[in-house]
Amino acid sequence: MYTEEFQRWLNLNKYLTTPVTIWNKTLTNLYEHSAEHQLDLLGENFSRISEQLKKLSNVKNPQEYLQFQQEMIADNMHATVHNMNVLLRESMIQLEELTKLISALSEQSTNAVKNNVSKSKKEKNPESNNN
Numbered sequence: 148m149y150t151e152e153f154q155r156w157l158n159l160n161k162y163l164t165t166p167v168t169i170w171n172k173t174l175t176n177l178y179e180h181s182a183e184h185q186l187d188l189l190g191e192n193f194s195r196i197s198e199q200l201k202k203l204s205n206v207k208n209p210q211e212y213l214q215f216q217q218e219m220i221a222d223n224m225h226a227t228v229h230n231m232n233v234l235l236r237e238s239m240i241q242l243e244e245l246t247k248l249i250s251a252l253s254e255q256s257t258n259a260v261k262n263n264v265s266k267s268k269k270e271k272n273p274e275s276n277n278n
Contacts, residue, residue, distance in 0.1 A: 166252040166259075173248050177241050184237055188230050195226055 199219050206212045 166256050170248065170252055173244070177244060181237060181241065184233065188233060192226065192230075195222065 199222070202215055202219075206215050
């Protein structure tokens with residue numbers, strides 16, 4: 148009796164570990180993709196800031212400084228909106244992929260558990276299967 152229950156438990160775990168492995172691989176790919184995009188955005192921000200600092204070092208009088216400040220604010224606002232759009236677009240793509248993955252894995256896991264439970268019931272009640 149103990150051996151049969153232990154074997155059922157092993158089978159159930161085998162059916163459940165496969166979806167978890169798929170889940171981990173997919174999430175790893177999503178995180179890597181997200182990290183690459185965020186590093187690209189970070190690189191763009193650093194290059195933009197370094198350009199602004201170069202321009203700031205060339206400012207000679209207050210009028211040029213006011214003009215530079217106005218350009219810098221406009222440039223930073225544009226960059227912020229662009230970064231937000233990129234992050235939101237990436238987040239929506241990732242949410243869509245996660246939704247597909249969750250529905251597929253939940254269906255697969257549910258079917259595996261149902262099959263395992265039905266096999267378990269058939270093994271426990273062999274006389275009901277003969278009728």
